[in-house]
Amino acid sequence: MKHLQEVLFLLGSLGFVVGLKMMGKPNSARKGNLVAAAGMLFALLGIMFFKHGQEGIHVVNNVGLIAAAIGVGTLVGWLMAKRVQMTAMPEMVSLFNGMGGLCAALISLLEWKFKGDAIANMPAGEYLAIIAGLIIGTVSFVGSIVAWGKLSGKLGDFRFPGQQFINIIMLLAIAGTAWMNLGAASEGNMLYFYLVIILAAVYGLLFVFPIGGADMPVVISLLNSFTGVAAACGGFLYHNNVMLMGGVLVGSAGTILTIVMCKAMNRSLTNVLIGAVGGSSAAADSTGKSGGTVREVQATDVAILMKYAQKVIVVPGYGLAVAQAQHVVHELEGLLESEGVEVKYAIHPVAGRMPGHMNVLLAESNVSYDKLVEMEHINPEFATTDVVLVVGANDVVNPSAKTDPASPIYGMPILDVENAKQIVVLKRSMKSGYAGIENELFYNSKCGMLFGDAKESLQKLVNEVKTL
Amino acid sequence: MIYLVILMVFVGIELIGHVPSVLHTPLMSGANAIHGVVLIGAIYVMDHAAEDDMLSLVVGFIGVIVGTLNVIGGFVVTDRMLEMFKKKPGKGGKS
Numbered sequence: 001m002k003h004l005q006e007v008l009f010l011l012g013s014l015g016f017v018v019g020l021k022m023m024g025k026p027n028s029a030r031k032g033n034l035v036a037a038a039g040m041l042f043a044l045l046g047i048m049f050f051k052h053g054q055e056g057i058h059v060v061n062n063v064g065l066i067a068a069a070i071g072v073g074t075l076v077g078w079l080m081a082k083r084v085q086m087t088a089m090p091e092m093v094s095l096f097n098g099m100g101g102l103c104a105a106l107i108s109l110l111e112w113k114f115k116g117d118a119i120a121n122m123p124a125g126e127y128l129a130i131i132a133g134l135i136i137g138t139v140s141f142v143g144s145i146v147a148w149g150k151l152s153g154k155l156g157d158f159r160f161p162g163q164q165f166i167n168i169i170m171l172l173a174i175a176g177t178a179w180m181n182l183g184a185a186s187e188g189n190m191l192y193f194y195l196v197i198i199l200a201a202v203y204g205l206l207f208v209f210p211i212g213g214a215d216m217p218v219v220i221s222l223l224n225s226f227t228g229v230a231a232a233c234g235g236f237l238y239h240n241n242v243m244l245m246g247g248v249l250v251g252s253a254g255t256i257l258t259i260v261m262c263k264a265m266n267r268s269l270t271n272v273l274i275g276a277v278g279g280s281s282a283a284a285d286s287t288g289k290s291g292g293t294v295r296e297v298q299a300t301d302v303a304i305l306m307k308y309a310q311k312v313i314v315v316p317g318y319g320l321a322v323a324q325a326q327h328v329v330h331e332l333e334g335l336l337e338s339e340g341v342e343v344k345y346a347i348h349p350v351a352g353r354m355p356g357h358m359n360v361l362l363a364e365s366n367v368s369y370d371k372l373v374e375m376e377h378i379n380p381e382f383a384t385t386d387v388v389l390v391v392g393a394n395d396v397v398n399p400s401a402k403t404d405p406a407s408p409i410y411g412m413p414i415l416d417v418e419n420a421k422q423i424v425v426l427k428r429s430m431k432s433g434y435a436g437i438e439n440e441l442f443y444n445s446k447c448g449m450l451f452g453d454a455k456e457s458l459q460k461l462v463n464e465v466k467t468l
Numbered sequence: 469m470i471y472l473v474i475l476m477v478f479v480g481i482e483l484i485g486h487v488p489s490v491l492h493t494p495l496m497s498g499a500n501a502i503h504g505v506v507l508i509g510a511i512y513v514m515d516h517a518a519e520d521d522m523l524s525l526v527v528g529f530i531g532v533i534v535g536t537l538n539v540i541g542g543f544v545v546t547d548r549m550l551e552m553f554k555k556k557p558g559k560g561g562k563s
Contacts (some may be wrong), residue, residue, distance in 0.1 A: 016502050017479060023498045023546075024487040030550040033498050037543040040505065047508050051515070060515045062525065069514075069529045073536025080537075081544035092545055093497045100503050100538035106531035107509040110524055114516055221496050227503045232473070234509035241472065246505035248473050252480030254499050260484065261492055347490075356493040360549050374490075 004057065008046030009242040015039015016246050020253060043242045044070075086364050087321040090357070091151035094144045094220045097227055101140030104230035105197075108134035111237060112193065120186035126237060131178045133233035135200045140226040142204030147220055150208070158209045170203045215272045217350070218261050222269075225254025264349040294430065297448035299457065302389075302424050303464030309386035311342040313378065315415055316358045317351050319392015319427065323454035326365040329391060332458055333367065335465050344371055346378040346388075346415050348396035375415060382419040390417065390425040392454045398439045407437060423447040426457045494549040501542025507535030 016039045022032025048067075051060050060066065077096075084092045108130045115122060115130075149155035177199055181192035211219050228250030235244025262269050306312050314329060333343045345367065351358045359372055373381075382388065390397055400407040401414045417423055423446050430442070430449075441447055450457050487495060510531035517524040 012505075016505075017483070020480075020483050020495075020498065020502065023495050023550075024483060024491065026488065026491060029491060029494060030547065033494075033501075033543060033546045033550055036498060036502055040502070040539055040543070043505060043508060044511075047511050060511060062514045062517065062519065062528075065525060065529055066511055066514050066532055069532035070536045073533040074540045076533075077537040077540035078544055081541045081548065084545070086548075089493070089497075089545060089549060092541070093493075093500055096504075096538050096541040096545070097500050099534040099541070100500070100506050103504075103506045103510050103531050103535035103538060106527055106534070107506070107513050110513045110517070110527055110531070113524060114513075217493075217496075221492075224496055224500050224503070227506070228499070231503045231506035231509070234506055234512075236469065238509060238512050239469070240508060240512070241469075243505050243508050244469065244472060245476050246502050248476035249480045249483075250499045250503040252477040253484045254480075254496070256481050256484040257487075257492065257496055257499070260487070264492075356490045359490045360493065 005046045005050040005052065008042045008050065009240070012039045012043030012046065012242040013245040015042060016242075016249055020249065043246075046242075047240075085324070086361055087324065088152065089360070090217065090220065091148045094148040094151060094223070097220065097224050098141045098144030098148065100227040101137045101142075101144060101223070101230060104133050104137030104227065104234060105141055106137075107234055107237075108137065109197075127182060129233045129236040131181070131196065133230050133237065135174055135178065135196060136226050136230040136233065138197055138200035139204040139207065140223050140230060142201045143208040143223045143226075144220070146205060146208040147216055147223065151216055155209075157211075160210075163206065163210055167203070167206055170199065170206060174199045174203060211272070218258055218269070218272050221254055221258040221261055225251045225258065228252075228254055261350075294442055295445075295448050297424065297450055299450060299460035299464050302387075302448070302450055303461050303468060305422060305424070306336060306341065306387050306389070306461070307339055307465055307468055309341055311344075311381075311385045312336060312387045312389060313344050313346050313382065313385050313417075313420070315346045315348070315351075315388060315390045315393050315397060315417060316362065317348075317391060317393020317396060318357075319394075319454045321352050321357065321361055321392070323392065323456075325391065325455035325458050326361045326367075328455055328458040328462060330362070330365040330367050332462050332465065333371075335462060339465075344373050344378065344381070346375065346382075346417075347372050348375050348393070348415055349413075351393055351396050375413060379416045382416050385420040387422045387424060388417045388420040390423065390427075391458070392426060392428075394427070394439055395437070397441055398437070399441055400437070400439070409437065417441065418444055418446070421446065424450055426450050426452070426454050428453060494546055497542060497546040497549060501539060501546055504535060504539030504542055507532065507539055510535045 015035050019032045019036025019039060022028040022035060047060065049059050050057050111130050146155060174196060177192050177195050181196055184192045208219055228247045232244050232247025232251060235247055259269060262272060320326060320329065336343050345362060347358050362372060395409055397415050397417045398409060399418055401409045401412045404410060418441060425442060425447060427449060442449060510528060513531060514528040517528050
């Protein structure tokens with residue numbers, strides 16, 4: 001009995017490691033998530049009911065209040081997570097991440113308050129854990145909320161010159177203030193402490209605001225690992241191994257995941273953070289050539305084209321997600337297949353707002369897994385394809401990523417749709433994609449544009465194919 | 469404790485090294501839920517707060533709520549994402 005808390009914490013840590021491992025493989029991913037959740041449950045049971053005290057093991061103080069708060073959090077979290085649309089997943093993840101950051105910051109805030117007069121002779125390590133938890137938690141909270149706002153369209157991009165420089169100054173200022181706070185606080189001066197919070201919050205704003213929407217997944221992943229580090233700070237503070245392990249695990253796994261995601265977009269992390277895509281969009285606007293003419297096509301023509309094709313490849317993008325068109329596109333696929341047309345989906349690693357976003361969406365509408373083909377496997381197939389149907393995707397099919405070294409997305413691997421015999425783009429307007437640049441594909445003579453909401457256009461196509 | 473940190477850094481790197489890009493989003497979301505372990509810290513804070521210290525109790529209460537949001541929301545969202553990936557027996561057959 002005496003070591004029950006340690007045993008539960010150990011089970012918790014094991015659950016995290018094994019769960020994360022299982023989540024890395026498609027077959028065991030869902031179970032892995034449950035294993036990690038079970039680990040969390042063990043850890044929570046350990047902290048709540050098996051506290052070591054003078055009279056042996058007993059429940060934690062204020063247990064009623066804690067249970068009430070957990071109840072509220074569970075209910076709200078459950079409802080939010082269950083109700084959210086599949087398309088809004090990325091911003092949801094970001095929001096929950098922000099909550100974790102806020103939690104870490106609040107812990108530091110209160111621990112600081114509890115220290116009271118003992119601040120003067122606090123060990124350096126302890127101070128570091130508190131202040132780092134505060135700073136990182138605040139940055140993660142504010143940053144995630146901004147990311148959430150941007151992804152759900154509540155906030156726009158905001159840039160100003162010399163941003164990187166100012167951000168570095170901000171970091172130095174935070175470190176400096178945190179240092180001065182140590183001296184000031186032992187004399188009872190709390191000014192610097194509050195200043196640290198404010199600076200960290202402003203840094204969170206400046207850090208995320210300028211980053212373009214296409215890079216958002218990378219930023220969320222990075223903020224995710226930040227929150228992990230903030231949790232690990234708490235682990236240091238309380239000498240709690242399960243917090244420490246969970247936090248560090250997420251910190252390191254999150255960082256690696258961030259780098260892997262950058263690689264999938266053929267960009268470096270610094271490139272994303274400095275905002276090469278975002279930063280140069282102003283320049284791209286001025287040089288954006290609207291040369292050539294755009295050919296507008298009607299649903300009827302497209303339906304005929306597809307019905308008598310041998311092979312059709314669908315390129316889904318964010319537009320599909322916004323329009324909730326995943327079910328209609330599956331219906332169209334079924335119709336065409338019954339006419340003997342081979343239909344496949346070309347999945348660009350960063351199509352949509354998050355890697356894997358399209359897979360999740362299409363899987364939701366029961367599109368069979370083997371029809372979703374990843375970029376490197378589908379690219380050679382475009383040459384033998386009759387019709388490519390681009391549904392609400394833009395930057396991932398922009399040939400200037402290969403041909404124009406001046407383009408902000410130059411070097412990003414793209415889907416070679418221009419090799420197909422015919423290209424049809426379903427799009428709401430000629431507005432540029434998230435990178436904010438023109439797409440010369442639309443001026444290609446093989447390319448026809450079908451304007452309108454992705455779902456409505458697809459519905460029209462379904463109806464036309466049926467009546468033909 | 470430093471040993472533990474370094475060990476975990478390597479475990480984290482090792483775990484994520486070769487994951488298909490399809491799973492990036494659920495994995496990020498799963499990791500997101502795991503750092504909800506910060507909730508334990510919020511419970512410690514509540515444990516340390518005196519019973520008549522209203523300010524601390526209120527802030528701690530909020531801390532526990534948002535921590536729980538992170539944990540529950542994180543795991544449920546991840547589960548919903550991964551639900552989509554479940555294997556369908558046979559080709560195009562319904563489970």
